[in-house]
Amino acid sequence: MNPGNLLKVAINALKRNKMRSFLTMLGIIIGVASVITMLAIGQGSKKSIEDQIASMGSNMLFVMPGNMRMGGVQQGSSSxxxxxxxxxxAIKTECDAIVAVSPEVRSSGQAVSGSSNWPTTIYGGSEQYLEIRSWSVVSGRNFTDTEAEGSAKVCLVGRTVADELFGEGIDPTGETIRFKNIPFKIIGVLEEKGQNSFGQDQDDVIIAPFTTVQKRVLAQTYIQSIQMSARSAEESELAISQVEEALRRTHKLRENEDNDFEVRSQEELATTMTSVTEILTILLGAIAGISLLVGGIGIMNIMYVSVTERTREIGLRMSVGGRSVDILLQFLIESILLSVFGGLIGIVLGFGASAIVEALTSWPITVMWSSVILAFVVCTVIGVFFGWYPARRAAELDPIDALRFE
Amino acid sequence: MKTIIDITSLKKDYHVGEVTVHALRGVDLKINEGEFVAIMGASGSGKSTMLNIIGCLDRPSDGIYLLDGVNVAGMSKNERAAIRNLKIGFVFQSYNLLSRTSALENVELPLMYNRLISTKERREKAIAALEAVGLAERMDHMPNQLSGGQQQRVAIARSLVNDPVVILADEATGNLDTRTSYEIMSLFQELNSKGKTIVFVTHEPDIAKCMTRSVVFRDGHIIREEDIKNRLNAAEMLTALPVEQD
Structure with missing residues (x-):
């Protein structure tokens, strides 16, 4: 039989049992839709974390204080x-792969203006702090190097802080606020960044010169972390080693001593954070994959039933000249049609479900084309694989026995 | 006259476990073009086996079988499928029409397995075959919308459509009442009078009398072979039947 006729015969056979064909396809539809949606959700949450980390700054590196030993006693890193x-x-003078560096000190407390007050966090940095965090000032100006070094009582406020203390949309530049009773003159308002993927409001901040925060707010001489920008993403490895070298020298660490600080790059952070979602994606995908497999077994089951039910038809087709291969192909095409149609509907449904999840979670959910292609290929393979045995059984029937089958 | 079926010392053994069943124990049979042969015999006599072998559904264990001049005894499964497709038409007791498939598509079926025939040609041949059995106006009906006799006519049209050298009918009137049986036999006689060679398995002597020759099987042998004298005309029988007034 030629391919066109084979296809027509298979389609007619499926049409004759519409409900059964649909229910059989349903297994594949659900399997494919869930694979696509799960992978899209996984990809979406990964992308949202990556975006988050990218919005933290450009080619950013951090130095965090590490564990250290004091007279044989291990101290926690926070202390x-x-x-x-x-x-x-030292970093400024010795590390040429670093283009910007800023200390970071922070303190939580109540910001007060007139009769309004708001709990927020103050971050102290150098003039380069905004550049490293790829943050810009929408109104007013950043503080200068002189102000940063000279404990000037000036600050930049995030949109949330401005809204809470002065009212929605008002530009508070030039006003004065008090943080832990220290008056700060607002010299600028920060560009709005919105929530990060953990639901934290990134605009609920005050940024001030680090010397001011250190001396007037916290009354301490050390800094909590150092933030830097590498010249390029490619050079971040080099930058890390340069910073480690510089800090080991300033910390006077001997050859056999471990670092008492940790240098991390943004990429490392991203990798750590996305590895969790990757594991989650694999798990979700695997579960969805199992449902696809179950769908395939459903096809196999129905094909076996169909072969038994149509034994006389098979006998008749053989008696009028159908060869084994014609019968084999007829049933194989039927099962491939079931799985491929099911797959196509499943793909459409997967897109729909992903769009719904996107609307509900506001994650940037993207259906990966690779997962669509994968789902389609898997469907075809399922059709061939699970259709093969029933089709073989049909093709190997003896026409005489098949015609006599009751 | 051309010999269509030429069988010489044909044997068929079945192995059922340890036991060997001799279904045919050396059969010689010649059927010429234009004959209408009744194959008769009790069940287990070997007549079904004979029909299966003549129809190339089965292969003999031994012997020679020339169909239309070609030895088909040693052919492979696929070769036999091709021979069935081109040279043989089957009519079964239980019609064996595809359900939920129109009469026309049922008749087209054998031609679907012939790659050399185009869709258009297939349709034309199928319509011609349905016309030959007087069912042209029912071509779009599904089998369940047709009576038993009409279904058997569709099956006969299907057996005709590939213009076979021989039509093999296996108890083709077995499921039909007397009146319809004679209708079908009259159709077979009409086809035969137009030159079709027909081999017809039956155990009803009345039906066998409509044919030109009878061959009787018993225990794997042909025990009697005779030309039928006083051949019945099915069409006349039909008019002679009393009309049921109910």
């Missing part, structure tokens, strides 16, 4: 006071 302004100077 470490090892990072100082001297480290910043």
């Amino acid at each position: 470490s006071q090892r990072l100082t302004v001297a480290d910043i100077k």
Whole structure:
């Protein structure tokens, strides 16, 4: 039989049992739709974390105080006071792969203006802090180097803080706020960044010169972390080694001593954070894959029933000249049609489900074309694989027995 | 006259477990073009086996079988399928029409397995075959919309459509009442009078009398072979039947 006729015969056979064909396809439809949706969700949450990390700054590196040993006693990293302004100077002068460096000190407290008050966090940095965090000022100006070094009582406020203290949309530049009773003059408003993927409001901040936060707010001499920009993403490895070298020297660490600080790059952070979602994606995908497999077994089951039910038809087709291969192809095409049609509907449904999840979660959910192609290929393979045995059984029937079958 | 079926010392053994069943124990049979042969015999006599072998559904264990001059005894499964497709038409007791498939498509079926025939040609031949059995106006009907006799006519049209050298009918009137049986036999006689060679398995002597020759099987042998004298005309029988007034 020629391919066109084979296809027509298979389509007619499926049409004759519309409900059964649809229910059989349903297994594949659900399987494919869930594979596509799960992979899209996984990809979406990964992308949202990556976007988040990218929005933190460009080619960013951090130095965090690490574990350290004090007279044989291990101290936790939070209690470490090892990072100082001297480290910043060393990095500035010694590391040529670093283009910008800023200390970071932070403190939580109540910001007050007139009768309004708002709990927020103040971050202290150098003039380059905004550049490293790829943050810009929409109204007013950034503080200068002189202000940063000279404990000037100036600050930049995030949109949330401005809204809460002064009212929605009002530009508070030039006003004065008090943070932990220290008056700060607002010299600028930060560009709005919105929520990050953990639901944290990134605009709920005050940024001030680090010296001011250190001396007036926190009354401490050390700094909590150092933030830097590498010249390029490719050079971040080099930058890390340069920073480690510089800090080991300023911290006077001997050859056999471990670092008492940790240098991390943005990529590392991204990898750590996305690895969790990757594992999740694999798990979700695997579960969805199992449902696809179950769908395939459903096809096999129905094809076996169909072969038994149509034994006389098979006998008749053989008696009028159908060869084994014609019968084999007829049933194989039927099962491939079931799985491929099911797959196509499943793909459409997967797109729909992904769009719904996107609308509900506001994650940037993207259906990967690779997963669509994968689903389609898997469907065809399922059709061939699970259709093969029933089709073989049909093709190997003896026409005499098949015609006599009751 | 051309010999269509030429069988010489044909044997067929079946192996059922340890036991060997001799279904045919050396059969010689010649059927010429234009004959209408009744194959008769009790069940287990070997007549079904004979029909299966003549129809190339089965292969003999031994012997020679020339169909239309070609030895088909040693052919492979696929070769036999091709021979069935081109040279043989089957009519079964239970019609064996595809359900939920129109009469026309049922008749087209054998031609679907012939790659050399185009869609248009297939349709034309199928319509011609349905016309030959007087069912042209029912070509779009499904089998369940047709009576038993009409279904058997569709099956006969299907057996004609590939213009076979021989039509093999296996108890083709077995499921039909007397009146319809004679209708079908009259159709077979009409086809035969137009030159079709027909081999017809039956156990009803009345039906066999409509044919030109009878061959009787018993225990794997042909025990009697005779030309039928006083041949019945099915069409006349039909008019002679009393009309049921109910």
